Amino acid sequence: MTTPLIQLQDIHKTFGSNPVLNGVNLNIYRGEITTIIGKSGGGKSVLLKHIIGLLEPDSGEILLDGRPLSTMKKSERKAMKQKFSYMFQGNALFDSLNVYENVALPLKEKTSLPEREIRKRAGEKMAQLDIAGIGDRYPSEISGGMKKRVALARALITSPEIILFDEPTTGLDPIRKNAVHGMISDYQKKFGFTGVVVSHEIPDIFYISQRIAMLNNGSIIFEGSPDAIQQAEAPDIRNFIYGMENRRSGFNGAAHQTYVEQRFNQEKFRLCDHNITFSLIIFTLENFSEITEHADHMAGQTVLTNLTEYIRRQINITDSCSRCGLNKIALLLSNTDIEHARAFCQRLSKEIKGSDLLDIKPYPGFYFSLRAGFAQATRDSRLEALMEQAESTSNPFYTFNIC
Amino acid sequence: MTIMSGGKILVSALGRQTLAPIRNLGKLGTFFFWGVVNIFTLPFQFFKVIEQVCFIGAKSVFVITLTGAFTGMVLGLQGYYALTKFGSEGMLGSAVALSLIREMGPVLTAVMVIGRAGSAMAAEIGIMRISEQIDALETMSIDPVRFLVSPRIAAAVISFPLLTALFDVIGIIGGYITGSVLLGINSGVYFARVESSVLMKDVSGGFIKAVVFALVVVAICCFQGFYTHLRKEGFGSKGVSLSTTSAVVTSCVLVLITDYVLTSILL
Incomplete structure (x- = not known):
């Protein structure tokens, strides 16, 4: 040892x-x-x-x-x-x-x-x-x-x-x-x-x-x-x-993981009792380290904050959004199956603009890469397992380049 | 049993009261020892010493000139009227020069520097202590005594004799202004008396006093600031204010006591 x-x-x-x-x-x-x-x-x-x-x-x-x-x-x-x-x-x-x-x-x-x-x-x-x-x-x-x-x-x-x-x-x-x-x-x-x-x-x-x-x-x-x-x-x-912990994180206006846990349990009851399905999306800012290295530590945080705000404007009140890592955001979509989650991601990838996420002056060659992974919950799902599943099936859906 | 336990408490309280100052004295001794030793450890802190010479020495020149001038003038005035009673006003130069060079020069210089620089040292180091700046030095493996105290001791040892010399010279000129210019003693007689009565041992005795006072003043003032956080009667800014007061009072009293001891040895 x-x-x-x-x-x-x-x-x-x-x-x-x-x-x-x-x-x-x-x-x-x-x-x-x-x-x-x-x-x-x-x-x-x-x-x-x-x-x-x-x-x-x-x-x-x-x-x-x-x-x-x-x-x-x-x-x-x-x-x-x-x-x-x-x-x-x-x-x-x-x-x-x-x-x-x-x-x-x-x-x-x-x-x-x-x-x-x-x-x-x-x-x-x-x-x-x-x-x-x-x-x-x-x-x-x-x-x-x-x-x-x-x-x-x-x-x-x-x-x-x-x-x-x-x-x-x-x-x-x-x-x-x-x-x-x-x-x-x-x-x-x-x-x-x-x-x-x-x-x-x-x-x-x-x-x-x-x-x-x-x-x-x-x-x-x-x-x-x-x-x-x-x-x-x-x-x-x-x-x-x-x-x-507070219900709302000071970090980026998103709910904390414990709140997502509560929401997960509520959704699971609905799934078990009423067969109403729900999905989880994990967003990862893939080049977070690169951004912080080339710009500053605030830049990565700014992108995450703005992304969370953007997503919050797109979701229903029954959905919840939470940070689940230094460069990750978890989104729990109520009454949504995996296809709708995929569609949500696609819509997001088309609508979202770099200028919505970026407050800083871009350095030469700046871009940021967002990856979204999604998973649909089942009656036996546990939050951790579902998050792992979402991350393991991740596929890059959104890359934005700013010249 | 009650009398015995009461007695025990009394004895232990007495013991504590006796041991505390002895412990403090030991701490002061160690503090001073390392402060002096670290002046000579490599690398020399040349620029920090110069900076402190500027603060303790150069910036005290005005106040020393002013006090020196007026002290000499008062001595000239008082001496003239005292000596006139014996018809020996021609001795004024001797009286002014000897009292300045032997006693008043080193003592008043020390007292003025305590007021100007000693209090500032205690307050500065005290604030550094309460705002954890001294702890920060320790965490960086920078010896705070070497960093803060040693340059001040070195600078004081350089500055005090020079300021004392300035005080003496200005004081003698002050005595000349009142004695000769205002009261009419022949200026040749005044300076001849100064020259004939002042011996080298008077001058060197005055400088020895100045060096010893420098060590006493800096050790006390820095020590009071350095251990501000251990004061039981006040914390934080109150502690700093108490440390500054204590630094000024203690070093003034110690300068006078040391002066007596040194005079009795040097005479």
Whole structure:
């Protein structure tokens, strides 16, 4: 079995008379994004600060690569710490330094790179995060969203092995929120770092995480995959997860998956009792990564948002539309068989225009490719199986090129 | 049993009260030690030191000139009337120069710099602490003491003697303005007395004081800001305000105490 990269064993921490962590046990595996969820003020940030060594546990042990932190020499700890990067909840930008100096600081202080190389790397990172034009501004002169991106650029600039994100999307609008999630996911795939994210963004955060840990009353009450937590029976977990979700997602105005689940169950009753069939369509923005890479992270989100809005205008009130992945939208069509679903897709492919979906200036060679897969439900269908079926029978039905 | 447990509580409270300042002193000592050691660790933070020399030194020139001039003028005035009673107003140059170079120059320079730069240091570092900027430095494996404190110590050690020298010179000129220009003492006599009475050991003693005051002032002011978050009597901005006040008061008092100790050693 793989040894976890970071192991927290029976961590206790008390501030004054207030116990915050009561025996936390958590494993974080290499190359994965692990998200810690839990109530506000429940000790998630404290837990993160223990991992990076900003706080020392009252008792318990933290193991890095299987070695207890407490037995490491100071130099070993220092070397280990250099593999980490931390994105603070409040950004913690240096307010007397401008944006460029903030981003470049870790390189200036910790490497012997020449100034030209530092400028180049910082410039690239800033361009990737769409903050290239604000290098000479000070943190107090930029918006909350920009500050987040500056903090993210600073966290990524040294290409660390492990990045800890403390509520990276707090205070961002829904579009930017998902753009940040997309960035974390993309960079994780690109650079292969290990990510630990503290977040409240349920269920959006599930799409980018490989593991979820839930902290409740100072201890981890769940550790497992995003699918597993959504199927967990424990009332504390269910109340928290479903309490955090709204019927309408802030992401793109579409209903969340749980709402689709409810609608699926209702439709299934209608199918079983009255033999009224229904279908599911999964839309996938196939070149999502390419768009985010060539344009910016907002572009992919914008296309998805506009597509969802467009679809919502085309469907009946009994139908439901939901995001079901970073670049996927699920559409549940009531009283519709597969042929009608196919016809709906064809109609959509003819009527939809690129200008309806795109708010940005297209880069040279820009196009976006939408794939739609459809499946008709049967009396025995389960939502997950139906979604898999829809995706497996996918065929590209719509490709739009903008010159 | 009750008396015993009451006694136990009293003793433990007494122990805590005694240990807390000793612990703080130890922490200050370690903080100061690493602050000084890190001045000499590679790579040298040359530009940061220059930046701080500008802030602590260059930007204090005006205020030091002003206070130096008026201190010298007051000394000239007071000295003249005191010395006239003994018919020895010709000694004014000696009185003004020695009191400035030995005592008033280093002490008043330190006090003025505490007010101008020391309070700013405490507030700046305190705000960095409460807004997690110091934590951010630690997460980047940047030693915050080296990054924030060492350049300030180096800059203060460079700036304080220079500012003291400026204060002394302007003060002596101030004494000349009141003593010679306004009250009529012969200017040749005034400067001859200055020259004959001031010895090299007075000048070097004044500079030694300036260097020691620099170390005391920066250590106290940075320390107060750096540990703002540990204050029990106030958090956040209140904590920063308390740290700044404490930095100014403590370093002023310590400058005066150190002055006495150094004078008794140097004399």
